[in-house]
Amino acid sequence: MKQSDSSGLRVSGLCYRVEGRTLLDGVELSVSPGESVAVTGPSGSGKSTLLMCILGLITPQAGTITAGGREITGLGSARLAQARRETLGMVFQFGELLPELTPVENVALPVLLDGGRHQDAYRRAEELLGELGVPTGTTPTGMLSGGERQRTAVARALITEPAVLLADEPTGALDPEAKEGVAHLLFTTARDRGCPLLLVTHDPSVAGRADRRYELQGGILAEAGAL
Amino acid sequence: MRTSMRTAGTLVRIGLAAGRSTPGDRLRWWSLFGAALALAFVTLATVATLATYDGRETRADARGAVITDGKHGALLYREGADSVGSRPVSVLFLHLLTPKAPVPAGVSRWPEPGEVLLSPELLRTGRSEGILTRYGSFAGTITADGLVTPSERIAYVRVADAPPKDDDRWMHVAAFGAGGGATGEMADQKPATSTLLALWSLTGLPTLALTVVAARVGSRSRDRRSGLLQALGGTWRHRMIVNVGEAAFPAALGTLAAFVPYAVASVRDIRLGPTGYILDHRDVWDAWPTAAGAAVVSLLAVLGIVVGTHRVHRDGRSTRPASFTSRVPAWRLLVCGIGVALVLTSQYVPQRAQLAVFTCGTIVMWAFLSSVVALLTRHLGSWLANSGKRKGHAGRMIGGRWTHAHPGVIVRLALAMVIGIGIVAQMQVWTSRLGVHSQAAVATHQRIKDTVIQLTTGGMTAAQTDRFRSSLPAGSLLLTRAFHDPGPGKDPWVTIAGSCRDLRTLHVACPADTKPAAATSPQVQEMRRWYGNVEFAQVPHVTVKPDSTESLLVVTPEPGQLTAVKQAAYTLPNPSVQVETLGGNWLGSSRAHLANWIQLFGITGILFILVAGAVSAAAECVRIRHALAPLSVLTGHRRVFRSVSSWHLTVPLLIATVLTGAVTAWHSVFFISLVQEGSVSWTVLAAGITTCAVVSLTVGFLGARAAAREADQWRPAAD
Known part of the structure; x- marks a missing residue:
């Protein structure tokens, strides 16, 4: 895999309040290239909100986010989308794939939408899916198993070779074997590509694979065990 | 038994909850509501149609004349036709033979000689055309019991003078109410099946399409649910209960909502848009029990469509619920x-x-x-x-x-x-x-409007026609039309006769003329179109034989004088005439x-x-x-x-x-x-x-x- 030239992910003084609840209260976080960080915490503690803020889907009330040397906060929607496309790769909890498309088409989609060469996109998608053990035939993605779908989602996040990789409960709905497979894939890919990985999970075994573990509670993000 | 009831109750609750929580649920709720309303509306319209046909027959029977021979007749009765605007009017001429002559339904007593009873709709629509005085003096209205529909245009005319004895169009009537009649709107009533066929092909089919569409709104999550239920060991009955539970509430409310227009139509007469037809509220009212039953059928049909459009397809090619790969x-x-x-x-x-x-x-x-x-x-x-x-x-x-x-x-x-x-x-x-004749009538009306008017009368002497001529609009021509049928193998022809002055006005040469007439008038061209072989003849005086072979023709100098001609015709001594424009009976x-x-x-x-x-x-x-x-x-x-x-x-x-x-x-x-x-x-x-x-x-x-x-x-x- 090609090494990324990303300069990591930096989150500084991030605050987000909604309906009187403080979900993020001056969150500070830094993930270096090739490093993996797992964020755990009880349901509703704001773990996914942190990822949504980094992804630019939620605008925080305060704080800055820098990904791949590019500041995400304060960008207009067009430039934010461009930054997201070029810098961030995201694996959603439920994949968010288009079930009618084949796995190759789903994986190639970000490149196609960005106007990239489609032949290259299909070839790269097939390579990624092959590495991840997902069938590359004409079967619609919706007909694949949960593990295959989630691996397809990982491949989609990787095809643009993002500077930062984000994952929101990527193993939440998988059986132990599939969970292991997807977790292994995410951590090794991030390490091999020198790409920072920020992963949100409930699963201690998955979180245990990360270089560092953080816990989010009451809006405060702290190293695991520090709270 | 108790377990299965409990299961059914749980499944219904699942369906009810699903109806409130799926994406686009409001859209499906309102769609099902609208579809159930539409289907119930068409179903109730079917009930109302059948009830109306039934009511029409009953009222037509109640006013139907019992024809008898001369000995037992209590009155003389003749059916005539007229029109107001483009709508046909049924005119019934009467001459009482005994003071205690029976009356039909809708009439409490006969008016005096020279007076008329009119239906309310005829009174309303004909007022501007002088209907109050056209057939005689207005003496009252016919009540709803004597009308097949409130929109019927009908008149009972008690003629002032005794009809000619040799006019066989007059019939002896002994009583009313013992048999069907073909007067008024019953004259050309289409069978109920025709109306219902039109209703269901033009309105029912789209309603069924709407129901199918509404049933499938947001079907993806339900298809997945059906697949899941099947995977959990549920049978078609379980899936049906969930689907019915989900759709029952909006479908039932929609069906109930369809009763609003039905209820209105059952307490007051409703005029139906472009047709001008008025639904008799009594017919609709009487059919409430049938309507209730039909509404239940309609509701079941909606639920049946909901269930039928959510079948689980098992093609045996996959272990996963096939929600989007099903084959045709x-x-x-x-x-x-x-x-x-x-x-x-x-x-x-x-x-x-x-x-x-x-x-x-x-x-x-x-x-x-x-x-x-x-x-x-x-x-x-x-x-x-x-x-x-x-x-x-x-x-x-x-x-x-x-x-x-x-x-x-x-x-x-x-x-x-x-x-x-x-x-x-x-x-x-x-x-x-x-049809050919209606198209020809429309074409004739476009070319010459109502300038050629035919009058079917009894026999008239020269003095009577002269008096009639004097009451016509100024400049009108009066001619007679005689039909000749030479028998099998030979073509019939029509003779149109009038004074030389009148014929020349129509650009028809008189025998005494030395020069041929100039180009034929449009009125004559139209007469040839309708009558076929026409010969013109000059007569010093216009008369009409009483044997029904002759009739009068009036040619007015300009269009729009039909009402005035009718006014003159119906004040003739024997007013049981029929007045219509050339081809006019096909127009209406x-x-x-x-x-x-x-x-x-x-x-x-x-x-x-x-x-x-x-x-x-x-x-x-x-x-x-x-x-x-x-x-x-x-x-x-x-x-x-x-x-x-x-x-x-x-x-x-x-x-x-x-x-x-x-x-x-x-x-x-x-x-x-x-x-x-x-x-x-x-x-x-x-x-x-x-x-x-x-x-x-x-x-x-x-x-x-x-x-x-x-x-x-x-x-x-x-x-």
Whole structure:
């Protein structure tokens, strides 16, 4: 895999309040290239909100986010989308794939939408899916198993070779074997590509694979065990 | 038993909860409500129609004259016809033979000689045409018991003088109320089956389409649920209970809502839009028990459609619930082909069976067309997706895959358009089927208006015709028309006779004239068109023989004097005359007014189909909105939403529009060639196709806009 030239992910003084609840209260976080960080915490503690803020889907009330040397906060929607496309790769909890498309088409989609060469996109998608053990035939993605779908989602996040990789409960709905497979894939890919990985999970075994573990509670993000 | 009841209760609760919590649930709720309302409305309209026919027969019987021989007659009775505007009027002339002559229903006592009783509708519509004095002095109205409908135009005229004894059109009547009569609106009553056939083909079919569309709104989550229930060991009964539980509430409320117009129609008389027909509220009121039963059937039909459109397909090729790969069964394509074959071969079967074969073929073809459209749509989607993939066009690829996976969306929208264009085309074609005589009457009226008026009278002497002439509008010509029938093998002819002055006014030469007449007048040309072989003769005095072979012709100097001529005719000593313009009896025929009924049913049907199309489009916008929104993470461009929406919705719908237009044009032309009358209006067809094309573009635009708006707020969430 090609090494990324990303300069990591930096989150500084991030605050987000909604309906009187403080979900993020001056969150500070830094993930270096090739490093993996797992964020755990009880349901509703704001773990996914942190990822949504980094992804630019939620605008925080305060704080800055820098990904791949590019500041995400304060960008207009067009430039934010461009930054997201070029810098961030995201694996959603439920994949968010288009079930009618084949796995190759789903994986190639970000490149196609960005106007990239489609032949290259299909070839790269097939390579990624092959590495991840997902069938590359004409079967619609919706007909694949949960593990295959989630691996397809990982491949989609990787095809643009993002500077930062984000994952929101990527193993939440998988059986132990599939969970292991997807977790292994995410951590090794991030390490091999020198790409920072920020992963949100409930699963201690998955979180245990990360270089560092953080816990989010009451809006405060702290190293695991520090709270 | 208790366990199964408890299970059923739980499943119903699941269904009820599902109805409140699925994406686009409000849309489905209102769609089912609207569909149930529409279907119950058509069902209740069917009940009202049958009840009305029943009531009409009863009232017609109550006023029907019992004809007898001269010895037992209590009064003399003669049926006549007139018109107010373009509407026919039934005029019943009476002469009492005994002071205690019986009265029909709706009449409490006979008026005095020279007086008339009018129906309220005739009074209302004829006031401006002098109906209050046309047949005599107005003495009162006929009550509702004596009218088959409140919109009936009928008059009882008690003539001032005794009718001529040699006029055999007068009949002796012994009583009323013992048999059907063919007066008033009963004169040309169509069978109830014709009305119901028109109602269900033009309004019922779109209603059923609306119900199918409403049942399938947001079907994806329900299909998954059905698959899950099946996987959990649920039977079709369990799935049915959940689906029924989900749909029962809106469907029941919609059915109940349909009783609002029914209730209104059962307490007050309602005039039906373009037809001018007034529903008698008593008929509707009497049919409440039937209406209640019919509403239950309608509700069950809605729920049956809901259950029937949520079957689980098991093709044995996958372990997963197949929610979007189901195939179109081959037998449905075969049946559709049989329908087309029936239409095509209808012209070769015996003439009597042609229309029946054509109609059967048409119904089968339309009923199973959805399967063909689904198959074509799937192929089109696959082709688009592969083409998009080859070219690296993400929008075309996604749109094509969606079309391939969810052909039902396109099928429902396309069928709404097919039925819509079909109804418009059939309305136009049927209303153009006036028949040769009605078309000729319309043409004559366009050329000479009402300037030639025929009067069928009893015998008239020269003195009487002179008096009549003096009461006509100034400048009017008075002629007689005699019909000659030389017997078998020889052509009949008509002699039109009048004074030389009158004939010359019509550019007809008199025997004494040395020069031939100039170009014939348009009035004479029209007389030749209607009477065929016409000879003109000069007579010093105009008289009418009492043997019914002769009648009078009045030619007015300008149009619009028909009312004045009628006024003069009905004040003749024996006013039991019939006055009509040349070909006028064809202008006001029931066939001419058929167009109004077709309009009423057709416009209602189009309204329902528009709702069906709108619901289907809105449902797809909801689905597109949710499905496309995650792409916002992958791209900042909005053009992908437009692109997907265009390739998934607009392009297939435009193709469906073109095909629909072609099929409709072929079908209409075929129908006309079969019945050998009517015409296809290419303007109307083009307008229908243009409307559908605009709808296709609008649906695509709205889908893209909905997705783009959703994308702005999209957050990943569990489904």
